[in-house]
Amino acid sequence: MKRLSPKFLPAILVLFLMSFSVLAQTKVGGQVSDAASKEALIGVSIAVKGKVIGTITDAKGNFSLSTSTPAPFTIVVSMVGYERQEISISGNKTDLKINLKEQSVLGQDVVVSASRVEESVMKSPVSVEKMDIRSIRETPSASFYDALRNLKGVEMVTQSVSFSSINMRGFGSNGNVRVVQMIDGMDNQAPGLNFSVGNIVGISELDLENVEVLPGASSALYGPNAMNGIVLMNSKSPFLYQGLSAQIKGGFMDAPNRTVQNTPYSDISIRYAKAFNNKVAFKLNFNTLSAEDWQASDYRDQSLLNGTTLGLGGRSTNLAYNGVNLYGDETNVNMLSSLSPVLKDPTNPLTAGINQISKATGGLLTPAAILGYIVPNVNISREGYAERDLASYANRNMKFNAALHYRFNDKVELILQGSYGQGTTVYTGADRYSIKNFSMGQYKAELKGSNFFLRAYTTQENSGDAYATGTLGQLVNEAAKPSTTWYPQYFGAFATQALTNFGTVLGTTLAQTGNPTLAVGNAIATTQAAFPTYHNNARATADVGRLIPGTAAFTTAVEAIKGKPLPQGARFLDKSALYHYEGMYNFSELLNDKFEMLVGANYRVYALNSEGTLFARQDNGQEFSINEFGGYLQLAKKMFQDKFKLTGSMRYDKNENFEGQYSPRLSGVYTVGQSNFRASYQTGFRIPTTQDQYIDLNTPSARLLGGLPVVQDRYKLSGNSYTLQSVLAGKPEVYTAKAWKPEQVRTFEVGYKGNLGSNLLADFYYYQSTFTNFSAGQVVLQPSTTIVGSYNYFSFPSNVDNQVKTSGWGLSLDYRLASNWTLGGNISYNTVNDNGGLSNYQLAYNTPAYRTNITLGNRNIGGSGWGFSTVWRYQDEYVWQSSFVNQLVNQTQQSVIPSFSTLDAQISKKLSSIKSIVKVGASNLLGTAYTTGWGNPTVGSIYYVSITFDELLNK
Secondary structure, rough: OOOOOHHHHHHHHHHEEEEEEEOEEEEEEEEEEEOOOOOOOOOOEEEOOOOOOEOOOOOOOOEEEOOOOOOEEEEEEEEEOOOOOEEEEEHHHHHHEEEEEEEOOOOOEEEEOOOOEEHHHHHOOOOOOEEEEEHHHHHOOOOOHHHHHHOOOOOEEEOOOOEEEEEEEEOOOOOOOOOOEEEEEEEOOEEEOEEEEOOOOOOHHHHEEEEEEEEEOOOOHHHHOOEEEEEEEEEEEOOOOOOOEEEEEEEEEEEEOOOOOOEEEEEEEEEEEEEEOOOOOEEEEEEEEEOOOOOOOOOOHHHHHHOOOOOOOOOOOOOOOOOOOOOOOEEEEEHHHHHHHHHHOOOOOOHHHHHHHHHOOOOOOOOOHHHHHOOOOOOOEOEEHHHHOOOOOOEEEEEEEEEEEEEOOOOOEEEEEEEEEEEEEEEEEEOOEEEEEEEEEEEEEEEEEOOOOEEEEEEEEOOOOOOEEHHHHHHHHHHHHHHHHHHHHHHHHHHHHHHHHHHHHHHHHHHHOOOHHHHHHHHHHHHHHOHHHHHHHHHHOOOOOOOOOOOHHHHHHHHHHOOOOOOOOOOOOOEEEEEEEEEEEOOOOOOOOOOOOEEEEEEEEEEEOOOOEEEOOOOOOEEEEEEEEEEEEEEEHHHEEOEEEEEEEEEEEEEEEOOEEEEEEEEEEEEOOOEEEEEEEEEEEEEEOHHHHHHHOOOOEEEEOOOOOHHHHHHHHOOEEEEEEHOOOOOOOOOOOOOOOEEEEEEEEEEEEEOOOOOOEEEEEEEEEEEOOOOOEEEEEEEEEOOOOOOEEEEEEEEEEOOOEEEEEEEEEEEEOOOHHHHEEOOOOOOOOOOOOOOOOOOOOOOOOOOEEEEEEEHHHHHHOOOEEEEEEOOOEEEEEOOOOOHHHHHHHEHHHHHHHHEEEEEEEEEHHOOEEEEEEEEEOOOOOOOOOOOOOEEEEEEEEEEEEEEEOOO
């Protein structure tokens, strides 16, 4: 028998899929209207239940749909804000009259994130927060992404007007690697960073259908790193959301610490989607944002040297002054320690002078004693540069998205999708990074069925002209004068003045009185009284040639350093890529729905490429790649007359550098009337990020190293360095390397969600989490081989010895008042219960204990088309630890982020005649400036006016 050539298989597969379209067609059509006003509803979704086939109503509320699904079947009629209807179809029916009632009971949303299958948000086995189209449209925040901070249990850290990081249930950071953000099933992380850069390379607000947020461990279904939560953003299908829509938002930003206090703000979006014969559809999205960024201007002294404490200060109060947002002043050298070796060099003029005075006293004063009298035991730092003189504050963001959808039949749809974003922003990591002309593309091919999907996508990152601002400040100083020259000049000038005065006064007094003791005392007193003058003169001598901001020489030096890659310059190069392949199949239909069964698997590759500026290289000069794979199984069964649903799942993941990890989950939901009680046991784990594994980057606070032996061994840390805490305690302990493992978490959670009457929706959860192998920052010190009396700092991830335990709870209440007004409030509490085993680590919990939001709104006041909403938000003060914080401050835990509250508000008017909505709003309406992280910018207010046009906007 002749075998068929493999090259014909793709064509045969396509013909096989298309063959389904020739089956008998059932035609369904009719009109959908508002049950109260009888007005036709535009854009209502009409879908065949359990299939991918569907359509929407047109400008007159009419719809028409042909399906090969054998009758009888069910169509689902849905629209945000209206009660969902399911209608049984037994044959051709083209004259349906469907009246949709406005949703009268709170909490009727449908979600898919909790179990990867469609289910009521009320019966979700875990905590779920959701923003739908109306919530997005009516938020008073400047963007939907900023509005996520209004959800229960969600914290956000702001580093830029366009870059905020989402945190949940503790261990917050500026780039949270314990929270996963996905857009249309694609992990939105930048491969070289392992976290999402806010929404810079994300989704346009006009194309966003909904956002689902799952606080807590989600690794059982979504894989590594979803330890503390996951954010799922779903875009609009071009089949269901058609036509032209556009939004223009303009206004101004205001903050008291900015170079120019008030600056323009604009955000423009456009979307177009079109479907042809319910078989082929496409959409195009474009969005651009322009603003002058928030500025970081915290000038508190964080050196803690020379007897100072954290707080307001300057060079006049601390010779080793190190301002939080000043860069180039981090390096410091002890004067006495640096000059002590000079006594061993007889050719040095300073040594000769000291020896001469010692000899003149007949040995009454030793050379070491004289040096101690004329040189103070203090640390000296160079003068730094303000961030505003170094950073790129011109925040620009452009996003483009296109997608092509093709339905082979009622069950299978092909999606080809591409997204590209480019922008300039600022990010706080171990340094303050100016992410200038950063770009990232995500490209996906997905075959999606009613009970399966096959997905392949790639993420391509390009750091553009990004550079490390702190490093830039240091290198500008070095370009003007190397520290190996600057410090000797300073110390030499100071010591020369002091020694001259000491010798002169000593000789004069001795000649006048003949009393050696009096002469020595007088020489010491007058010399040390003049120390401030000597310091000023010494700095003036060493600072000759210093580059001054605003001058041509300064600008030339800055541009030259920004153009050179690390470590010679400040620019970092990162063109890392991610390749991901994933599939899932739902066997429930084959099992006659006796129980649900999902099976899925994925394979991922990180291809690191920083040209040696960010990641360590292999011995052959190439950078590393990382391979990992995983698979999962989920089973669910309804019991006790369908009042109780038990769900269990298991996942296994393997990364090539670590042992495989299992992630089980078990949950149950019991429903009684309108009340739903849930309990779950969830596990999660985090495979160390690409940077955690392979970074090798020198920053102003420390050299950051990956935790793998292949990186650390190059610096011979084990056995040749000391832990920071032991050095500070005066009892240096030698650091010895140990095995490094992925961190794991086990979470027990109970919750309740239900309607207490027809107008009140309540949601509550309580959780306890236990982390093992928790990965925290460890700092070790090696004596410097270039600057006497100084240390080189190394920071790297390491496992905490003991378990780390956290717990918390959240409560939200939403009440429907008269005349469609709604009042809501939520409060969340998070705490660390056990910091055991952290004597040599930085936990970086970085989370306020209490956080609350109170909302009031009405989307259509008295049927007038006017809408209003407001949100008041408050959060506690809390301690911030990170690699950006001075290591001494980190250790003493003095880095407190103050508490703050804000008020957002908006008022809107629907203009049906031009199918538009006009909105006037403000975030932080009262103008109370605040910051959310150490070294992060001061956030002010955004006042804006927007007009949104939608071709399918209802009256």
